[in-house]
Amino acid sequence: MTRELSPASDWCQRWSPGRRHSWRHRHEGGFDRDRYGVTPLPEADAKTFxxxxxxxxxxxxxxxxxxxxxxxxSPRLVGVAVLSVPTNRRTLTNAFPHLDAYSQSLELGRFVLTDDVPGNGETFFLAEAFRLAAEQGVRGLVSFADPLPRTTIDxxxxxxxxxxxxxxxANADYAGRSTAGTRVLLPDGTTLSNRALAKVTKGECGHEYVERLLISHGAAPRLPDQSGADWLRQARAEAHVRTLHHPGNHRYLFRLGTKAQRRRVTIAMPAQPYPKDRTCRQAAGQVAA
Structure with missing residues (x-):
């Protein structure tokens, strides 16, 4: 049974090579803002990190x-923030109906720091990234916090x-949960999106990559006369794909810019109290084979 975790709010997540997570306590201190700087980053460097x-x-x-x-x-990259385009335009327009989606409003799609950044480094990084984004005309951001664990098949x-x-x-507005649904997990714990699976069944551009991914986890190659839908049913079983029933991510909204600019940004979703429950509670479902 998968249980939704609620780490205490004083702990901040960090990452190490090999996608291993760790935690930093906000009260441990040690962050020296004079030691760090924030700049725009080339696509290749951000993606590799x-x-x-x-x-x-x-x-x-x-x-x-x-x-x-x-x-x-010498300068060393220790964190990356990516403002991105979500899969569904309504992710932005439902929150910021008066902003131009994909330019004035975006998603904070990734926010990653290495495990040697001291506690409270996030606060500095977010503030500087938001300042730079505001200079580019961004006025609203949506970000999601995923409360459910991921495990490998073992x-x-x-x-x-x-x-x-x-x-x-960072004083974001909390706007409740995103829509509940299912997540498809590969044996290594990574997620395979429903959009990626649809590329296989519909024969859309990019289906070859999804097929290679499933083959790398044990699926047999697709036969020349085999339909995408038939092969996918077989491949999911052979690759030991699991289904995670997910109750929805926590949604946070940010206004960016000067005080005057922030006041002009309309948020269409009502603000709710922050989730503060420190106990583990059962999520909506379980991981199924």
């Missing part, structure tokens, strides 16, 4: 990318889940 550290191993459709640099000696935890402590510390 995120896919190497983030538990999902994936990279979103980026619009703006920002790097956190440790400049104590039970090794690759992601513990979180409730968005850093977004609460």
């Amino acid at each position: 995120v896919t190497g550290l983030h538990y999902s191993g994936t990279y979103p459709a980026a619009v703006h990318r920002y790097g956190l640099w440790d400049v104590k000696t 039970g090794h935890t690759v992601f513990t889940g979180h409730r968005g402590a850093i977004y609460q510390a």
Whole structure:
């Protein structure tokens, strides 16, 4: 049975090579803002950093990318924030109906720091990334915190889940949960999106990559006369794909810009109290074979 985790809000998640997570306590201190800088980042550098550290191993459709640099000696990249285009336009327009989606409003699709950044590094990084994004005309951001753990098929935890402590510390509006649904997990704990699966069944561009991915996890190659739908049913079983019943992610909303600019941003979703329950509680379902 998969249980939704609620790490105490004083703990902040960090990442190491190989997509291993760790935690930093906000009260441990040690963050020296004079040692760090934030700059726009090239696409290739951001993608390499995120896919190497983030538990999902994936990279979103980026619009703006920002790097956190440790400049104590020679500059070293220790964090990446990616503002991206979500799969569904309504993710943005439902929250910010008066902003131009994909330009004035975006999703904070990835926010990753290495495990050697001291506590409270997130607060500095978010503030600087938001300042730079506002200079590019961004006025609204949506970000999601995933509260459910991910494990490999043999039970090794690759992601513990979180409730968005850093977004609460940044005074984001909390707008409840995203829609509940299912997640498809590969044996290594990474997620295979429903959109990716649909590419196989419909024969759309990109289906070859999805097929190669499932084959790498044990599925037999697709036969020349085999339909995508038939092959996918067989491949899911052979690749030991699991289904995770998910109650929905926590949704946070940010207004960006000067005080006057932020006041002009309309949020259409009512603000709700931050999720603060520190106990584990059962999620909507369980991981099924």
